[in-house]
Amino acid sequence: MATQRPADHPTIPAPKIGVLLLNLGTPDATDYWSMRRYLSEFLSDRRVIETNPVIWQAILQGIILSTRPQKSGRNYERIWDKAENDSPLRVISRRQAQKLQTRLGERVIVDFGMRYGNPSTASRLEALEKAGCHKILLVPLYPQYSAPTTATANDKAFEALGKMRWQPAVRTMPAYFEEPIYVETLARSIADGVAALDFEPDVVLTSYHGMPKTYLMAGDPYYCQCLKTTRLVREHLGWPDEKLMVTFQSRFGPTEWLRPYTDETLMALPGQGKKKIAVVAPAFSVDCIETLEEIAITGREQFEHAGGEKFAYISCLNDSEGGMAMLEALVRKELGGWI
Numbered sequence: 001m002a003t004q005r006p007a008d009h010p011t012i013p014a015p016k017i018g019v020l021l022l023n024l025g026t027p028d029a030t031d032y033w034s035m036r037r038y039l040s041e042f043l044s045d046r047r048v049i050e051t052n053p054v055i056w057q058a059i060l061q062g063i064i065l066s067t068r069p070q071k072s073g074r075n076y077e078r079i080w081d082k083a084e085n086d087s088p089l090r091v092i093s094r095r096q097a098q099k100l101q102t103r104l105g106e107r108v109i110v111d112f113g114m115r116y117g118n119p120s121t122a123s124r125l126e127a128l129e130k131a132g133c134h135k136i137l138l139v140p141l142y143p144q145y146s147a148p149t150t151a152t153a154n155d156k157a158f159e160a161l162g163k164m165r166w167q168p169a170v171r172t173m174p175a176y177f178e179e180p181i182y183v184e185t186l187a188r189s190i191a192d193g194v195a196a197l198d199f200e201p202d203v204v205l206t207s208y209h210g211m212p213k214t215y216l217m218a219g220d221p222y223y224c225q226c227l228k229t230t231r232l233v234r235e236h237l238g239w240p241d242e243k244l245m246v247t248f249q250s251r252f253g254p255t256e257w258l259r260p261y262t263d264e265t266l267m268a269l270p271g272q273g274k275k276k277i278a279v280v281a282p283a284f285s286v287d288c289i290e291t292l293e294e295i296a297i298t299g300r301e302q303f304e305h306a307g308g309e310k311f312a313y314i315s316c317l318n319d320s321e322g323g324m325a326m327l328e329a330l331v332r333k334e335l336g337g338w339i
């Protein structure tokens with residue numbers, strides 16, 4: 001005879017498989033306090049800033065957060081999605097989750113979460129668990145691994161999982177920079193982006209988010225994976241070495257970061273006779289402040305001010321057909337044995 005459940009036993013939903021897309025994060029708005037909350041969380045992460053926290057917090061809370069929220073807020077205003085009244089990162093991430101849900105079908109529940117800001121990783125893991133997801137795949141959307149991106153995204157998820165009474169089985173998707181389908185998709189997006197221009201670039205920059213050089217020396221593989229990404233794409237395209245360059249952007253503070261710097265390169269190229277360029281950002285799966293403002297707007301201004309004549313920014317893969325086909329293939333591979 002089957003055992004009867006107590007009358008007050010909680011309802012248990014049918015088992016599902018969860019897929020949680022993870023990205024960096026974004027402020028909720030561009031005002032001072034929204035920016036301050038976001039920047040405080042972001043810049044307090046020990047994976048991002050490895051300086052002694054006692055010293056760093058005094059600098060962060062006392063100096064940086066007194067002025068940086070206003071500047072960052074103005075930069076966000078330049079790229080804010082007015083139609084959605086939201087940041088492009090959150091708007092596009094939502095579309096990615098919706099399109100992947102359609103591709104994977106009803107047995108899988110797809111959601112997205114942010115390491116900093118909303119929707120929080122913890123809130124989305126809780127939602128997936130309540131929906132009956134006894135198995136969850138964490139998908140950090142960073143093609144190249146680094147401690148300040150992939151590792152901290154997983155850290156935040158594990159922190160939330162550590163508070164759950166009924167903890168689901170969990171897998172994490174690894175960096176995918178050398179997966180053939182990623183290399184092919186990225187190469188095709190670059191080739192299509194260049195073909196759509198009304199000029200032939202003298203050079204195409206692959207601009208990656210930077211990190212302090214000390215992180216590389218401590219063993220972070222990010223730098224090497226960035227170089228390999230560009231090499232694999234260059235070989236796929238059949239381009240000469242000088243056609244596809246590697247640079248690093250978004251440096252912060254006085255320490256030395258990975259070189260060559262994107263901004264310095266943009267300002268130097270016109271003087272070298274390279275006055276027509278295109279830029280792509282392979283470290284980002286979704287267009288955000290670092291691509292739409294730092295590269296597409298400020299980078300263009302720096303290049304043109306230095307004498308550049310033609311500038312183009314080639315968008316991230318975002319929720320494009322090719323990008324979603326690639327993401328579906330990678331996720332299905334990691335779900336092997338589950339679906």
